[in-house]
Amino acid sequence: MKKKFQMPNPTIHILQFGTGNFLRAFFEPMVQNLNEKDIPLNICIIQSTGGNTLEKLSAQNFQYHVCVAGIRNGTEVQEIQKITCVKDGMSLPEDREKFMGFASQSEVKWIVSNVTEAGMVWKEEGPQEKFAESFAGRITQWLIKRFNQLPEAETIILPCELIPKNGDLLKEFVVKHAQNWNQSADFFSWLDQNVFFFNNLVDRIVPGFPNQMDLKEKENDPLLVQTEPYSFWAIEGKKSQSHLLPFLKADVEVILEEDIQAYSLRKIRILNGCHTYMAAKGMVLGFQTVGEFVANGENLSALNTMVEKEIIPFLGMNADDLRIYKEEIFARFANPFVAHRLEDIMLNATAKFKSRILPMMTSFHEKNNGLYPEEITKGLVYLILFYLKNPQRVKDTSEVRGIFEQIPTEFSTKEKLQWVTNNLFGLAWSPTLDKAYQEISSE
Incomplete structure (x- = not known):
């Protein structure tokens, strides 16, 4: 008992x-x-x-x-x-x-x-x-x-x-x-x-x-x-x-x-969206913490590109104010006292991606002739690849784990990616997704 x-x-x-x-x-x-x-x-x-x-x-x-x-x-x-x-x-x-x-x-x-x-x-x-x-x-x-x-x-x-x-x-x-x-x-x-x-x-x-x-x-x-x-x-x-x-x-x-929507959207899309992207990419590439991730110049540049080109233009707020907020967030990421483990951020990462970043993919898709934002798309591919390659380390709901268990075993990695993007995230495979997979595979 x-x-x-x-x-x-x-x-x-x-x-x-x-x-x-x-x-x-x-x-x-x-x-x-x-x-x-x-x-x-x-x-x-x-x-x-x-x-x-x-x-x-x-x-x-x-x-x-x-x-x-x-x-x-x-x-x-x-x-x-x-x-x-x-x-x-x-x-x-x-x-x-x-x-x-x-x-x-x-x-x-x-x-x-x-x-x-x-x-x-x-x-x-x-x-x-x-x-x-x-x-x-x-x-x-x-x-x-x-x-x-x-x-x-x-x-x-x-x-x-x-x-x-x-x-x-x-x-x-x-x-x-x-x-x-x-x-x-x-x-x-x-x-x-x-x-x-x-x-x-x-x-x-x-x-x-x-x-x-x-x-x-x-x-x-x-x-x-x-x-x-x-x-x-x-x-x-x-x-x-x-x-x-x-x-x-x-x-x-x-x-x-009386209205906190602006506070909410900027925080969820920028701070939490960056966390979700960093965790997925960092876990695949072997980084342990947020601080380690942003200390790498290439990673920081990619993160900045994502926020500047794929998030800020679609929030409907003053871009200069959002850039000031972004710089404050990046400074918090680099806090020398903090060792924020990427593995902790990956808890229930599927639901986090859907609520924090996926809306940015759909907004970008609607306004750019069916294309998806490149960096956010890479984040999605990194997330799925981590789940595919590390099932024993996945901390997600039984429903999400069940979907991954349904993937036909004879599929190639690319076919598994295609299957998950469609069945879990509701996205059809696209040239942007294909490009992201090819670039990540060559790293």
Whole structure:
């Protein structure tokens, strides 16, 4: 029997879906900062994927350290922050009763998530009585119970997945699940009035455990996580809703704006798009970290070409402002304190490519007589080649792995590439793809 992760009678205010490095180095430091300002908020952290992070957290009383290292205002900084605001934890689906129990606790007000692009997807569910398999399905069941047991309570939902309009998308999924489960008109009215789904953009580079740094905390804290000084959170909403968001009072940059689409698109397409491209190419060519990748002149030139010619012209924003943003991003990539492992970025790389870069391929294709952008196309070929050549190192969903397992074994490498681009990414083989494959094969 699995161990139940809980502490005696903690008062929980926030349910956090995601035990990974990112939220632990982005969101928890903000909550810790608020606690130090006498704004008490406690987190229950939820693990819904494989791994042993929750078990490790429980063994440490849910406490760990964050190392902030990099350049802030032109000065090198290296700071350690102890995180004590996580007070409880659970694993789903094992702890589903505990999870559903929080729906009737009025102190629980916020739900924060980072289930990645692979987790923020639509999935048909069974009957309402059966605990849902998908994130959106579980949120829907939780909200239905809250409506029935605590209808006067407000719930603020802050999805941090790197998807444009992530709050709107999650609400769309919740409404669809609720319709499938034949909820009353009163439930949908309550959903509109008492549940606030905010669109979010989060931005912080979190490389994970600082193997390369000499820190005494490494000896006793296997969950020590390193991050950069830069931290930015844009929340889309009305200024009148600021009372719902205590995170705006944190010492890092958290903003509430009526439209964050520009912030979201530039970050997802440029910063995260570059990460996905670098990881795919770098893993095939033998680079280990983002820093190593951008220290190579040829790689940096290719990255710059991709952003300048294949991304910036298709974002519909001021090109000069985007170039300034690009230079800031490139400087963050070269942070000498950061060893951001490409293999970590490759987690669920298929969904990341589809949400971050594939839209640029289709936009370019529509405006350039059926051609695809050369560098982005190379990134796609590198990604598929890594999956084909390193199946034991692939960290992706069972659905994606299943598609690769369906490839006829008698196919040549090129035929396998053609098969995957069509069946997984919905792209027909083209002269641009063929050229990319030929150039990569000759490297």
